[in-house]
Amino acid sequence: MNFSALIGNPVGHSIGQDIYNSLFMDYGIDSMYIAIDLHRKNLPRFFDLSRGNIEGFNITAPYKEESIQFIDYADKIVSDTGSVNLVKNQGGKLYGYNSDYAGFMMLARKNNIDFSGKNVIIMGTGGAARTVAYSIMQNYNSNISIVSRNPGEKKIYGIATTGYNDIKEYDIIINCTPLGTFPDTGMPIPENMIHNGITGIDLVYNPSRTPFLKIVEKNGGIPVNGEDMFIGQGIETLKKIYGITVDYEKFYDIFHENLRSK
CATH class of the missing domain: 3.40.50.720 (NAD(P)-binding Rossmann-like Domain)
Incomplete structure (x- = not known):
């Protein structure tokens, strides 16, 4: 089993881990998504450890801008906006994307x-x-x-x-x-x-x-x-990290199911 994550501060409002873990079960993906309430002083160490222990992760406020210094490669939108919110670990190299776009x-x-x-x-x-x-x-x-x-x-x-x-x-x-x-x-x-x-x-x-x-x-x-921005960036996250395509309607249904139970 591998795992992926959301990092930020705070992250308690996010329903991402419930949505992604539901989708992992539906698609037979042996992975787990967790939310990490990360203090700023621990950010550099998290990126170091993520090179060997994590499939990829999302980044939310307040770390979208300062996280750029810790990745190895940035896509064009990250470079243009100065904001990264999705990282894929490929053989210990961290590739940064901007799925908010x-x-x-x-x-x-x-x-x-x-x-x-x-x-x-x-x-x-x-x-x-x-x-x-x-x-x-x-x-x-x-x-x-x-x-x-x-x-x-x-x-x-x-x-x-x-x-x-x-x-x-x-x-x-x-x-x-x-x-x-x-x-x-x-x-x-x-x-x-x-x-x-x-x-x-x-x-x-x-x-x-x-x-x-x-x-x-x-x-x-x-x-x-x-909600549609969350769904759009979530679909992009699954595509980049796990190579799967989830249609809007399926993600929408799981989103609302988990939001109701939050």
Whole structure:
């Protein structure tokens, strides 16, 4: 038996291990997926040990950016975004991929979201935010603004980060922060700044309706949670690490079965 994992801090909200282990049983894969709540000081040692003891692993916040220094090879999207969230161990060499890109594009397709010609606000500046901005810039012609708690500290693809007070008119707002993830009830943006009739996307999938999305819906907007992004990157994970192709409907059914029991 081999094993794979999710690393991050925290990881208690994730249902990934239940989903992947269910799929392993269905496909007869002799493996186990575990979630590791990893402290930052243990990150280098984990990567060293993973070269001999693990098939591959996913990376979640807050380690998507700093993990790049520990891998041997990076795909183009990792190199372009500066964010890695999937690692495959091949003979002791660590190959890094960015499956968030595939996940976000699946979210856009499944929810019929067209970013073209839209004013888009991205909340957050971490690995997920970088990948979301990259995905939109590569596939659509949009006007993107990036909002940070510390505006002006850095640029993302030449876009200067701004603060809440700089938010003006927008069509779509995307929460790329962990705010609202179970059991947190925080909001990425003050309620009075959520305009009527906009599309609100939250990369959080647990709960399915975060406080942010509830306000979007109350204001007559379109709320979209992060489940399709999770499913898309999960399908990519299984393909890269185990070489199996799982269709959307099967992953969707197992996702919701496990989310209900969480």
